[in-house]
Amino acid sequence: MSTSVNMYNYHVENLRGLDKAIKDIQYVTKQSIRSGNTQKNLDSFKRIYTFLIAAWAETRLDKLLCEMHTFSDSAINIIKNQDSQLHKWLKAVELSFKQHHNITSKKLTKDNIGQIHFDRFKALEGVLKNELKAIIEVRNKLAHGQWLYPLNRKSNAVSTNIYQALNNENHLSLMFKFNIIKNLSDIVHNLVISLPTFERDFSQIFGKIENAQRNLLNRKYEDYVQKLVENSANGKLNLDM
Template sequence: MALTGVVEQKIMPDANTHKHYEAYVKNVQDFLIAEKELKRTINRALKTGKTQTVEIQTKLYALLYSTFSESRFMKVILTPYGFEQTEVDEILKQPSNLEKWLKCLELAFRKFNQTKKGSEIPNKKLELSRIIEAYVLTPSILRNKIAHGQLTVALNSKNTSLNYTITGKIQALDFVEISKWFVINKSLCDILEELIESPNKGHFNNYYTRFQLLESFISRTKKWTTETKMGTNKMKKRPPQRLI
C-alpha cells in the first residue's frame, strides 16, 4: 500500500554508469552460476571422501563469496532510480570495503521519510550494520589473505610475521557456513536495494518481513556445519543395490 502524500525520488545516476549497472547484473548472474557449480564439486568430493579436494575447494568457495559480494554491492549502489551520481561517488571514495557498505547504508536511510518514529532509523541501521560486519567484513579479511597468496598460512599486514589468528580462521573455513553467507548476502542486498529504490513504499511495506526472514535463517542455521551436513540421509553413503 502506498503512503499518502509521499513522492518517491526517481533520479538516475549519470547516464554513462547505466551500462556499468547492466554489467554488474550480468556479473552477479554469472557468479551465482559459478557458486552452484562449485557447490556441486564440493558436495561430490564430500560424498566420495576426497578431503583434500574439499579443503582446497572450500577456500576457493570463500574467495568466490567475497568477489560475489563486491559485485552484488556494486549492483546495489548503481540501482536505477536510486542514488544520485554524487552519492555513488561518495560511497566509492571510502577507504575500505566496510566503510563503503556503511556509507551506502547511511545514504540510503537519508531517503527514508524523516517523519518515521525517532528510534526506527537508528534501530534499522544498527540491525543491518551488524549483519554487514559479520557477513561482509569478516569474510573479506580472509579473502584478502587468500587473494594475496596466503592460501593456508597467513602473515601480518607488513608480511613480517605469521598471523596465527587469521591462519586459524582460514583453516577453519567451512563449506556449509560459506553457503549460508551467500544466502544472507543476497537477502541483505535485496533489503538495501528496496531501501534505495523505494524507501517510502517498498521498504516501508516489506522491511520487517524481509528482516525477520533473514534473522530467522541466521538463527535457524546457526549450528549448521559440514559435519552436521554429513550426518543427513542425503549425504550418507548407501550400500549398492543388488540386481534381481
C-alpha cells in the same frame, strides 16, 4: 566510452556469472563430500567459495550504484571513495537512511530517524560488521596469494584471527553466510529503491538473516555431511541445507 546503461548491464552479467560459479563450486563440493572426502581435502574448494562470495558482494554493490533512481552522483562518489568494500557497504546503508529521511547531519540517531529505523540501521550495520567483514578479510588475503597462511599488514607474521576464521569455515557455514549476504543485499536494495517496499518486506527478509545466523551457531557440519552421504546412498542428490 561505456555508458551508465552499459556499465549496469556489465555488472548484471558479472553477477550472473558469479551466481553460476558459486552454484558450480557448491555442486562440486557436495559431490566431493558424498564421495567421502574429509573437510581437510576440501580446503581448496572452501577457499574458492569464500573468494566467490566476497566477489559477489562487491559486484552486487557495484550493480546497485549503477541502478536508476538510487543515489545522487555526490553520494555515489562518497561510497566509491571509501577505503574498503566493508566501508562502502556501511556508507551505502548510512546514506540510504539519510536520503529517505532528508538528513544532512553526520550521525544517524533515534531522534532524527525514529527508534524503529534506528534499530534497523544498527541491525544492518551489525550484519555487515560480522558476516560480511569476515568474508572480505579472508578474500583479501587469498587474493594476495596468502592461500594457507594469511599475513598481517606488515607481512611479518601470520594474522592469527584471519587464519583461525578461515580454518573454522566449512561448506555449510559458507552456505549460510552467502544466504545472509544475499538477503542483506535485498534489504539494502529495497531501502535505496523504494522505502515502502523496504517497510513492507524488512521483517520477512531480516527474519531469513536471523534464521541463517541461528543455523551458523547450531547446525553441525558433521550432521550435514552425514545427511548428504545418506541421501546420496538413497539416490537423493538435491539436498541444499
